[in-house]
Amino acid sequence: ILFDPNSLFFKQASPKGPLYPSPDSQVVPYNLTYFEFAGIVLANVVLLSSKFPDLDLRLKQSFSSHLLKLILGHTLQVTDLIALNNKYYESLISLIENPIEG
Numbered sequence: 001i002l003f004d005p006n007s008l009f010f011k012q013a014s015p016k017g018p019l020y021p022s023p024d025s026q027v028v029p030y031n032l033t034y035f036e037f038a039g040i041v042l043a044n045v046v047l048l049s050s051k052f053p054d055l056d057l058r059l060k061q062s063f064s065s066h067l068l069k070l071i072l073g074h075t076l077q078v079t080d081l082i083a084l085n086n087k088y089y090e091s092l093i094s095l096i097e098n099p100i101e102g
Helices: 023-027 033-050 065-071 084-099
Strands: 011-012 019-021
Touching: 019 065, 023 033
Parallel strands: none
Antiparallel strands: 011 019
């Protein structure tokens, strides 16, 4: 339930695609508190998994590369759009490779 894509907090670009924060979460009161709690849960899963490798603490969902990069402080790339919206990515690449001259 915590990372349910139907809860207004997370979205998926495709039915089995990775999760990313939903812009619609702004309508939910205390949405930032929810994300803070979700972050604490994820941090605990990571810590427990590293201390107790025999525990099966795998998450049922994966997170989008752009979200993980933002959390880690890495630079985002245009290719990070593929997981969110492949058509948008392809259109953007087409514009970059074929500039409109006027």
